Amino acid sequence: MNKRNFLKSxxxxxxxxxxxxxxxxxxxxxxxxxxLLKSRVAGFQYHAGENLWQAIAPxxxxxxxxxxxxxxxxxxxxxxxxxxxxxxxxxxDNTVIAQLLDRGIPLECRITEKNESPDPWQRxxxxxxxxx
Numbered sequence: 211m212n213k214r215n216f217l218k219s220x221x222x223x224x225x226x227x228x229x230x231x232x233x234x235x236x237x238x239x240x241x242x243x244x245x246l247l248k249s250r251v252a253g254f255q256y257h258a259g260e261n262l263w264q265a266i267a268p269x270x271x272x273x274x275x276x277x278x279x280x281x282x283x284x285x286x287x288x289x290x291x292x293x294x295x296x297x298x299x300x301x302x303d304n305t306v307i308a309q310l311l312d313r314g315i316p317l318e319c320r321i322t323e324k325n326e327s328p329d330p331w332q333r334x335x336x337x338x339x340x341x342x
Contacts, residue, residue, distance in 0.1 A: 243318060243339030243340065243341065243342060244339060244340040244342065245337050245338070245339050246306065246307065246310075246317070246338050246339060246340055247306075247307060247337065247338040248322065248335065248336075248337045249299065249300055249303050249335065249336060249337075249338075250300065250331055250332070250333075250334065250335050250336075251289055251296060251297035251298070251333070251334040252297050252298045252299070252300040252301070252331075253297040253298050254296060254297040254330045254331070254333055255330035256297070257294070257295045257296050258291075258294035258295055258296055259291075259296035259330075259333070259334065261294065262291055262292060262294060262296065265291075265292070266291060266296075266321060266334065267321065267324065268320075268321050268322055268323055268324055269321065270291060270320065270321045271291075271318070271319065271320055272289045272290060272291055272296070272319040272320065272321060272336055273289070273290040273291075273319065274287050274288070274289065274290075274299070274307065274311060274317055274319050274338070275287070275288045275289075275290060276288075276308055276311045276312060278308075278312075283298075283301050283304070285301070285304045285305050285308040285309075286298060286299075286301075286304065286308070287299040287304045287307050287308050287311065289319065289336065291321075296334070297334070299338070310340075315340070316340075316341035317338055317339065317340060317341060318338070318339045318340075318341045319336055319337070319338050319339070320336060320337055320339075321334060321336050322335045322336055322337050323335035
């Protein structure tokens with residue numbers, strides 16, 4: 211399935227899921243997030259991540275901000291913690307997230323792992339969830 215068809219399916223599922231579950235009489239915790247992406251922070255070493263390192267912890271919320279005018283990637287999605295950019299959703303993972311944000315679909319983002327690795331690519335992992 212290509213990215214366009216995946217996005218259409220995801221948007222359709224998000225719209226139909228509550229009604230379908232209610233009609234079928236299925237009891238599901240609709241407050242549990244649907245994880246769309248688990249990844250590492252790209253560009254951590256170039257932004258404010260190191261300045262916030264001591265304050266960062268798994269479970270912390272990150273804010274997603276689209277950067278459609280980014281000269282390096284028109285699908286860019288920046289990650290912010292306490293008003294400071296700590297990096298980006300990696301380019302290979304950002305297309306669907308960018309399109310969902312562009313359509314106003316509410317997403318939640320949280321730090322899932324913090325590592326003391328000297329390799330900046332290994333330092334922070336995060337997840338993006340469909341807010342329900």
